[in-house]
Amino acid sequence: MRRKGLASMAAQAVEVTENASSVTLGPAAGLSCRECGERFPLGPIFACATCFGPLEVAYELPGGDPEALRKQIEAGPHNIWRYAPLLPVPADVAGKPNLNPGFTKLVKADNLARELGVTGGLYVKDDSGNPTHSFKDRVVAIAVEAARAFGFTTLSCSSTGNLAGAVGAAARRAGFRSCVFIPHDLEAGKVVMAAVYGGDLVGIEGNYDDVNRFCSELIGDPLGEGWGFVNVNLRPYYGEGSKTLAYEICEQLGWRLPDQIVIPVASGSQLTKIDKGLKELITLGLVEDRPYRIYGAQAEGCSPVSTAFKAGHDVVRPQKPDTIAKSLAIGNPADGPYVLDIARRTGGAVEDVNDEQVVDAIKLLARTEGIFAETAGGVTVGVTKKLIEAGLLDPTLSTVILNTGDGLKTLDAVAPTTGPTATIRPSLDAFRSAGLAG
Amino acid sequence: MRRKGLASMAAQAVEVTENASSVTLGPAAGLSCRECGERFPLGPIFACATCFGPLEVAYELPGGDPEALRKQIEAGPHNIWRYAPLLPVPADVAGKPNLNPGFTKLVKADNLARELGVTGGLYVKDDSGNPTHSFKDRVVAIAVEAARAFGFTTLSCSSTGNLAGAVGAAARRAGFRSCVFIPHDLEAGKVVMAAVYGGDLVGIEGNYDDVNRFCSELIGDPLGEGWGFVNVNLRPYYGEGSKTLAYEICEQLGWRLPDQIVIPVASGSQLTKIDKGLKELITLGLVEDRPYRIYGAQAEGCSPVSTAFKAGHDVVRPQKPDTIAKSLAIGNPADGPYVLDIARRTGGAVEDVNDEQVVDAIKLLARTEGIFAETAGGVTVGVTKKLIEAGLLDPTLSTVILNTGDGLKTLDAVAPTTGPTATIRPSLDAFRSAGLAG
Numbered sequence: 001m002r003r004k005g006l007a008s009m010a011a012q013a014v015e016v017t018e019n020a021s022s023v024t025l026g027p028a029a030g031l032s033c034r035e036c037g038e039r040f041p042l043g044p045i046f047a048c049a050t051c052f053g054p055l056e057v058a059y060e061l062p063g064g065d066p067e068a069l070r071k072q073i074e075a076g077p078h079n080i081w082r083y084a085p086l087l088p089v090p091a092d093v094a095g096k097p098n099l100n101p102g103f104t105k106l107v108k109a110d111n112l113a114r115e116l117g118v119t120g121g122l123y124v125k126d127d128s129g130n131p132t133h134s135f136k137d138r139v140v141a142i143a144v145e146a147a148r149a150f151g152f153t154t155l156s157c158s159s160t161g162n163l164a165g166a167v168g169a170a171a172r173r174a175g176f177r178s179c180v181f182i183p184h185d186l187e188a189g190k191v192v193m194a195a196v197y198g199g200d201l202v203g204i205e206g207n208y209d210d211v212n213r214f215c216s217e218l219i220g221d222p223l224g225e226g227w228g229f230v231n232v233n234l235r236p237y238y239g240e241g242s243k244t245l246a247y248e249i250c251e252q253l254g255w256r257l258p259d260q261i262v263i264p265v266a267s268g269s270q271l272t273k274i275d276k277g278l279k280e281l282i283t284l285g286l287v288e289d290r291p292y293r294i295y296g297a298q299a300e301g302c303s304p305v306s307t308a309f310k311a312g313h314d315v316v317r318p319q320k321p322d323t324i325a326k327s328l329a330i331g332n333p334a335d336g337p338y339v340l341d342i343a344r345r346t347g348g349a350v351e352d353v354n355d356e357q358v359v360d361a362i363k364l365l366a367r368t369e370g371i372f373a374e375t376a377g378g379v380t381v382g383v384t385k386k387l388i389e390a391g392l393l394d395p396t397l398s399t400v401i402l403n404t405g406d407g408l409k410t411l412d413a414v415a416p417t418t419g420p421t422a423t424i425r426p427s428l429d430a431f432r433s434a435g436l437a438g
Numbered sequence: 439m440r441r442k443g444l445a446s447m448a449a450q451a452v453e454v455t456e457n458a459s460s461v462t463l464g465p466a467a468g469l470s471c472r473e474c475g476e477r478f479p480l481g482p483i484f485a486c487a488t489c490f491g492p493l494e495v496a497y498e499l500p501g502g503d504p505e506a507l508r509k510q511i512e513a514g515p516h517n518i519w520r521y522a523p524l525l526p527v528p529a530d531v532a533g534k535p536n537l538n539p540g541f542t543k544l545v546k547a548d549n550l551a552r553e554l555g556v557t558g559g560l561y562v563k564d565d566s567g568n569p570t571h572s573f574k575d576r577v578v579a580i581a582v583e584a585a586r587a588f589g590f591t592t593l594s595c596s597s598t599g600n601l602a603g604a605v606g607a608a609a610r611r612a613g614f615r616s617c618v619f620i621p622h623d624l625e626a627g628k629v630v631m632a633a634v635y636g637g638d639l640v641g642i643e644g645n646y647d648d649v650n651r652f653c654s655e656l657i658g659d660p661l662g663e664g665w666g667f668v669n670v671n672l673r674p675y676y677g678e679g680s681k682t683l684a685y686e687i688c689e690q691l692g693w694r695l696p697d698q699i700v701i702p703v704a705s706g707s708q709l710t711k712i713d714k715g716l717k718e719l720i721t722l723g724l725v726e727d728r729p730y731r732i733y734g735a736q737a738e739g740c741s742p743v744s745t746a747f748k749a750g751h752d753v754v755r756p757q758k759p760d761t762i763a764k765s766l767a768i769g770n771p772a773d774g775p776y777v778l779d780i781a782r783r784t785g786g787a788v789e790d791v792n793d794e795q796v797v798d799a800i801k802l803l804a805r806t807e808g809i810f811a812e813t814a815g816g817v818t819v820g821v822t823k824k825l826i827e828a829g830l831l832d833p834t835l836s837t838v839i840l841n842t843g844d845g846l847k848t849l850d851a852v853a854p855t856t857g858p859t860a861t862i863r864p865s866l867d868a869f870r871s872a873g874l875a876g
Contacts, residue, residue: 078516078541097548099808103516105569110535111611129567131543131808133846169808173549179874184861192849195856198805200874203861214864221866223875367636370537370569370607408571408846411630418633423622423641426652428659436617436638437661 023149027062028088031055031236034338042088044150044233054334055236057088059280066285070255073247078103080138080244086280087244088237089145098144099170101137102244104129106252106400111368116385120259121398125249126371133406134327134374135270136166139241140230144174146237147228154179154227155199158211161190162327162409167230168197179227181211193409242270246277249400250287257281257292259397262384264376264404265296265305265350266328268335275342295393296339296350297383299323299358299375305336309343309350316340324355324413325375327405349392353382361385362407362414374405375413461587465500466526469493469674472776480526482588482671492772493674495526497718504723508693511685516541518576518682524718525682526675527583535612536582539575540682542567544690544838549806554823558697559836563687564809571844572765572812573708574604577679581668582612584675590666592617593637596649599628600765600847605668606635617665619649631847680708684715687838688725695719695730697835700822702814702842703734703743703788704766706773713780733831734777734788735821737761737796737813743774747781747788754778762793762851763813765843787830791820799823800845800852812843813851 023042031040035053046055062069062085069085076082080102081094090096105126113122130137140163147155155171155178157163164180171178178199182191183206195201204211218224219233228234250257257278263271275294281287298306301323308316316336321329333339343350353361358375361382366372373381380401387393407414424430431437461480469478473491484493500507500523507523514520518540519532528534543564551560568575578601585593593609593616595601602618609616616637620629621644633639642649656662657671666672688695695716701709713732719725736744739761746754754774759767771777781788791799796813799820804810811819818839825831845852862868869875 100543105538111613129569131567132810133571133844165810169804169810171808172805173808175549182858184858188853189849191858192853192856193810193846195858196801196804196810196845196852197808198801200859201857202869202872202874203858204864205861206864210864214866214869217866218869223866223870363634363636366607366634367610370609370611370635372570372603372607372631372634406571406846407634408631408844411627414634415626415630418630419639420620420622420629420633420641421638423643426642426644426648428652428655428661431640431652431656432661434640436640 024090025088025146025149026084026091027059027086028057029060030058032058044146044152044228046233046235057236057240059086061086061280061284069284070286073251080141080241083244083247086247087142088240089142090149093145096145096148097174098141099131099137099173101130101141103248106249107369107371109369112365115364115368116388116395118388118395118399120394120396123258123400124365124369124371125245125400125402127245127402127404128371128373128406132166132169133409134162134166135242135245135404136163137170138244139238140166140170142241143228143230143234143238144170144176146234147176148174150228152226152228153177156180156215156227156229157231158208158215159194160208160326161186161194162405163231164194164201165197168194168199168201171199172197181215183208183211239269239273242273243277243280245270245402246274247281250278250281255287257287257290258400260293260295260348260393260399262295262297262380262387262393262399262401264328264380264402265298265339266330266333268296268305268333268339270404271296272335272338272342292346293348294342294346295348295383295387296343297380298350298352299325299328299379300352300354301325302329302331303352304331305333305339306350306352308336309340314340324410325358325379326410327374327376328379349387351383351387351392353379353386357382357386359414359417363418365403366407371403372407373403374407375410376405377403378413462528463526463584463587464522464529465497465524466495467498468496470496482584482590482666484671484673495674495678497524499524499718499722507722508724511689518579518679521682521685524685525580526678527580528587531583534583534586536579537569537575537608537611539568539579541686544687545807545809547807550803553802553806554826554833556826556833556837558832558834561696561836561838562803562807562809562841563683563838564841565683566809566811566841566844570604570607571847572600572604573680573683573842574601575608576682577676578604578608578668580679581666581672581676582608582614584672585614585666586612588666590664591615592665594618594653594665594667595669596646596653597632598646598764599624599632600843601669602632602639603635606632606637606639609637610635619653621646621649677707677711680711681715681718683708683840684712685719688716688719693725695725695728696838698731698733698786698831698837700733700735700818700825700831700837700839702766702818702840703736703777704768704771706734706743706771706777708842709734710773710776710780730784731786732780732784733786733821733825734781735818736788736790737763737766737817738790738792740767740769741790742769743771743777744788744790746774747778752778762848763796763817764848765812765814766817787825789821789825789830791817791824795820795824797852797855801856803841804845809841810845811841812845813848814843815841816851
């Protein structure tokens, strides 16, 4: 399946090259293959025509005075478009209809720092503040602008829930038709979140793999003409949205790099793009050039990358996911090898925690900072704790933990162990007996 | 019950007066009775010792050059503390641990405007972007600072769910103990949202009225010493948080008053405080002095204020609530008469919509702007539509609609009518037959 999809995409890549695209997306100079380096003009393609490697956006970033660029950014809107000079989007993007995600809170987490023994400054980058309450709004926002540039009329994706909502919401605001594909047996709540925006939502009789296979076929068929799949044929643009997390963290720290960042790993794309963003800021002179460490966080029940890291392997062996952290449950992560490279190059690590530790970490973050995280946030907080205990993360250095989603979307994870302290009759005597006064 | 609570509070008011409080809360000059005008020093009291009327914060607002004040605000943090000079909080509030809500998006809703026929500019103030995803974070944030000033160590409230979560989250972040009271038979999801922050959560065997009665008893008892109930003995401060909605709307419009605002009415406090905030901006010269119209929105199943408005009455007759808009289900709204005054004085109106219209309006907002609103947001959008159709809201004027909460918290309202467009086998033929291509 994957082979067929790639071959079909590679054929499109050749076609795009021959037609010499005239699309302009800000500083994006083209696409380049992450494996062999071959360049392609901007287009709705994601696989290299030569080696089938993944394509990513290559830039001609603004040169000149860093101070002037910094001022330009600071004068921009309070969303990701303040970084438009560094993103594959038109210069006038802020005026187009879009959900305008980003510039979420970087919370100085002093209470959590005390619990974890971090003395160098601990921060939580809380992406639950985005329009549909996950970091997906960032990546979808960039994909929307690419879809507009390429003349697509329908936005689509395969999803197990969160992405479906992000695409549905963004499409309606931006004036696209949307048609999103999900496994037919998703939980009722997730179906509602995906369907409420009113675009077409199609349940596929099969599992998530079946949904993906179907989408690959649709892209290669005339039926899919005019369709932008945010996480397939728009993936090179989509992925760049995660760079904005790096930009925001540094700007919110006063244009400084953090010493350490802990990032959840699903496909691994987010982690690699945050690293890309940090390197860009250094190249542009917007932050000092000094070392930083990147840590990857997985759930034990889906830990192909941390398993490879700890075994010292370069190859990531696929796993069959079985974890409550469903938004991280990608058993065969496309960017796994890149994650291993980055963790090793920067002196970081990749670690995992089990489901019980995920739940404990969700509650730890909630009771220290009042932030109710999705299971993925429990994974990053739990892994941070574990890394400190193992001596792999230095508590005397400044550390940023990512919370990429919202606990309201994964209530089931904490429900069995979260309830009232007491249930009493409405009387002062009953309250006194419960021992809760004072 | 209420009488006993009020008498107890009034006794405390006398005590506070006699002890001549030395608490300083920014520009707050004291408390004043909204009925008889009697003044009291700042303290944890809410009822007038003379007439039992509700107390509110009286200010000595900053005089001088409006331009200087505007610049000071614009240079402030991107949350409600940018308005600290106009709020009952210490001048150094931004440095204290707090959830820092506010400065949520004011979305220019062009798609919705087209559907509703609004030509004068339509905006949605989307308070689902707050830390716990409702406007309650604003009011609780102010109550937290008052609790700190008065030396309380426990934060508390009675709640049917949303407020419980907002208090639990804010308390932990700010370093308070929390103990929150809910009816024992709340839906499981709401209990999880309230309990996850780890403070004490007490289920009371009874309905919401029983919970309130119990809390009133607790305030008057030594058991409740050191307890700040955000919506009882801290209510005068708590309520002021809603003023920030008025400030933000005007600032985000470029320091201009909107012509019309549509606001949900539960107790009516939010609407009266938004009016207070608008009047303050005019007095301070931060916006032009010109007329604006304020509209109140209720659900038909709990419409004591709109019923009184339409009947031309000054008195609000209590109702027994029966509506899916549970966050607005206050049958005996304390500020009802003030809402009537304001709607009539400004040339607005108070209207209601039925549950089916609420659901339709939630979906309308979602499919036009990608905003998934709580039922209360469905009420404001639905009432806006109804008012335009009735000729009571002028579509040629600029209009702001409030969305005060998040659809993720009221999934049940839309679930029965929200689902996939189609369910198909994973094949192109099946997709073609479903008629969704193109």
